[in-house]
Amino acid sequence: MPEIRSIETAWIPMPDGARLAARMWMPEEAARTPLPAILEYIPYRRRDRTRMRDESMHPRLAEAGYVSIRVDMRGAGDSDGLMADEYSEQEIQDGADVIAWIAAQEWCDGKVGMFGKSWGAYTSFQVAAKRPPALKAIAPVMGTDDRWLEDIHFYGGVLANDNFWWGSIMQLLNALPPDPQIVGADKWREKWKERLDAMTFWPALWLQHQTHDHMWRRGSISENYDDVAIPVYFFGGWADLFRDTPFRIAEHLKGPVKVLMGPWAHLYPHEGIPGPKADFLDEMIRWWNLWLKGEDTGLVDEPLLRFWMQEGVAPAGYHSERPGRWVEEAAWPSPNVSERGLWLNAAGLGDEADTNGEPMRIASSTDYGKAGGDMCSFAIPGDMPVDLRHDAGGALLFRSPPLDEATDILGQPSVDLVVSADRPQGFVAVTLADEAPDGAQTLITRGFANFAHRNGDERPSPVIPGEEMRISVPLHGIAQRVAAGHRLVLHVASTYWPILWPSPEIVTLTLKPGHSRLNLPVRHATPDAPDPRALPEPAPRAKRKATQLREGKLERDWRMDLKTGTLVHRVFIDGGVFGPVGDVRLDETGTVIGDVSERIYEIGPDPLSARAIMKQSGFFRRDDWNPRFETWSEMTATKTHFVLKASVTCRDGEEEFHHVDWHHEIPRNGM
Missing domain, CATH: 2.60.120.260 (Galactose-binding domain-like)
Structure with missing residues (x-):
């Protein structure tokens, strides 16, 4: 096993003087022989929020002979600057500048690959469209080529409640402070206050764009598929949102395109539920070895598109497995x-x-x-x-x-x-x-x-x-x-x-x-087709460097008030937005994390009674550092306007550090 050096924080300078915070996993041989690099570039806080997930992937990429780099976007985590919106021009330019910086380092041989799930898939596509010379291939996971057709804002031109829900999640994430151990005990409050003063309520920002305008064209590579000229390996799942992108990119991108669609929800395939899981990292390493090291890994000899053909199952709110079989197609549209x-x-x-x-x-x-x-x-x-x-x-x-x-x-x-x-x-x-x-x-x-x-x-x-x-x-x-x-x-x-x-x-x-x-x-059946290459099972996961301090819980139901005819959907998660993980201590940093969220959608017989509510709270705790945050948001509508109200309260220990209220009334435009 090659020796891997973990670098907790490396600072990547941007042309305007801002610095982005990165965590790196570097094979020791990179000090002697430059190696290709793999970049994951997202806003979700490498120091704490995605730390355990990062550690399930990046060390293995380093063991395969790559310098693996996880970068927090401008305005997120410990990085400098402010985040004004998702997929901004600044964000994408920063991504291209990060790649240029990586390629110029003495430990890099000038070749870079990029991957990421969800937001990271978007930025992989969007940075690739800027054509940075060092970027040789990408592996987007569960993202889209078209922000209007297939994002969380509108479905078929109809307003999605995910516009409110996801924007409310970002309301909390945008309120989180940098870590004083990284940015300095004398600077973290100043940087936190700067972020909080600049915050806006994103669901209202997005709702001001109810047509297919410049907001959604920005960052949609479908506007000009020719912009992406490098090889693309897209990974997706049938229980995920982004189920149409693989068909479009397979038809329209001019460069090599490979697709793997499993039965999975919005998770990396090596963690995939419903099963069967697939060793995503093994598959990605085969991809990087082909395009960054020039090795013949056999990928180009296979049919380029692989889909999990699901068998029918009884309906249920959770499936641990979806029975089925792998089928392959050489191109899309398919003659089969x-x-x-x-x-x-x-x-x-x-x-x-x-x-x-x-x-x-x-x-x-x-x-x-x-x-x-x-x-x-x-x-x-x-x-x-x-x-x-x-x-x-x-x-x-x-x-x-x-x-x-x-x-x-x-x-x-x-x-x-x-x-x-x-x-x-x-x-x-x-x-x-x-x-x-x-x-x-x-x-x-x-x-x-x-x-x-x-x-x-x-x-x-x-x-x-x-x-x-x-x-x-x-x-x-x-x-x-x-x-x-x-x-x-x-x-x-x-x-x-x-x-x-x-x-x-x-x-x-x-x-x-x-x-x-x-x-x-x-x-139609293709009886002469060879069986697809077997996908290996994921490797056993290394023991997490975290301690569970308190168990979480999950409540999800709908109920009907038979007096008023009001239907209420409720999701309560104690311990995180995406799973009841409770309070967790990250053992390497000593930081304790805890979150609680509650989402309520209610409606009576009158459509104008519709109401969405999101309540969230969370904290970090370590030694004498204990920032706490609470958010609340609500959406209702009249016949002519959408009405959005929201607030953010942040505390430094017991002392209120920041509070803001928002109220937006936005005209309905065909919605």
């Missing part, structure tokens, strides 16, 4: 996939259009969508969709006959709707389910479309009540087998709470039989 059309007839889904029958109408209740879980699962128990029969009464249902044979769906289904609405503002929510012989309905995929965006996402236009509209509704990408004897069931609804913010009024949709169609990408 053809489209099957099923018409939305009065009698259900049919191979032929049948226009007989009366128009079909639905005015979905405001609680439709309660079975949908989260759009982006983190594999927290309860965050995956449950039995869609809980929602079946609030939608038009179109069932297929029982399937004569198993059907493999691979790609992005879509629905071509001919529909009218009785209000000037509305949307459609379409859900495709696998219905077992016992009637249980398991989500396959879903998609949404804002009627005001039927003529384009740049300029919303009100619906003309009663006028037929032709709406194309793309559903999220999926690879899933529907067993023989099961049925496909399509839900068509006019609400989807709590995933989507509701229209201002109850909307009635009208569809004529035989005028709308479900388009299914069906994969």
Whole structure:
């Protein structure tokens, strides 16, 4: 095993004089022979918040012969400066400057690779689009090429409640101080105060951009795929949000593209849930060895696209495993996939259009969508969709006959709707389910479309009540087998709470039989194809250098007030945003971390009763350092405006250090 030197903090100077804080893992041989470097560049605090996750990856990359570097973005962790928004021009330029600095160091041979999950995937794409000469390949994990089509803000042009939820999480993260052991006991309060004074409430910032404008074009490599000219290995999961990007980049990027899509939630594949897990680090090292060391690792000889074809399962809010098999395709679109059309007839889904029958109408209740879980699962128990029969009464249902044979769906289904609405503002929510012989309905995929965006996402236009509209509704990408004897069931609804913010009024949709169609990408058997290369199981995880001081807990439920008709969704996590980890001491630094969060979405029979609330608190504790922070945020709406209120309170021990309140009223623009 090569000897690895861990450098707790290295300072990377930026051209304007700011310094970014980095943690590094350096093989001792780099002092004699320059090595390639691997960069992870995110805002999530390398010193504490991602410390344990970083230690599960970066030392192994160093053992494979790379200098591995984890950098906090400007304004985050211990780095200098301020963070004004996600994916800013400054952030991406800093990323390119970090790569230039790495390549110029005597321990680097001038070749750099870049990877990261979620935010780190975005920045991998975006920095690659700036074409820094030393960046030779990237490995984005669970991010997107298109911030308008596939981000947490809007789904199908409809406002997502994740815009509020994730922005509220960043409200807390942006309030955290630098570590006095790193920036100095005499400077940390000054730097903390500077950050706090500059803070804004990001959900309001994002909500001021309700169309496909410059905000979302910035950082979307789909605006010009030719900007990314280096090899890309994309990793994703079917329980994650970012399920369409692999199909688009495989079709549009000109350089080498490789894709691995597993059954996973928003986790690195070596930690992947649902299983089976895959040794992400082994796969990534094969990638870097090919493009940074010039070794023949066999990757270019394989089909470039690999997908986990999921078998059907009974619906549940948590799956530890998803049975299935790996399938491979050489290119996308694939000649092995053809489209099957099923018409939305009065009698259900049919191979032929049948226009007989009366128009079909639905005015979905405001609680439709309660079975949908989260759009982006983190594999927290309860965050995956449950039995869609809980929602079946609030939608038009179109069932297929029982399937004569198993059907493999691979790609992005879509629905071509001919529909009218009785209000000037509305949307459609379409859900495709696998219905077992016992009637249980398991989500396959879903998609949404804002009627005001039927003529384009740049300029919303009100619906003309009663006028037929032709709406194309793309559903999220999926690879899933529907067993023989099961049925496909399509839900068509006019609400989807709590995933989507509701229209201002109850909307009635009208569809004529035989005028709308479900388009299914069906994969055909390829009996002559060789079995895919086996993916190794992840290596046993090294013992974490942390001590659990207090157990956390998780509560998640929905409840209906039968007096008022109010539905309340609640998620309470004691010990973190993404899992009930309790209070933890990081043994190497002595820092104790604790967090509590509570998210509440409530709605009554009137869409204008919708209300979202987020409460968070947290602390760091070490010796005489005990900063504490509390945040609160709320979103409501009138018929014409969104109303957002929020506050942040920070304490240095028991003494209040900073407090701010925000109040925003933002006009609704086709939402």
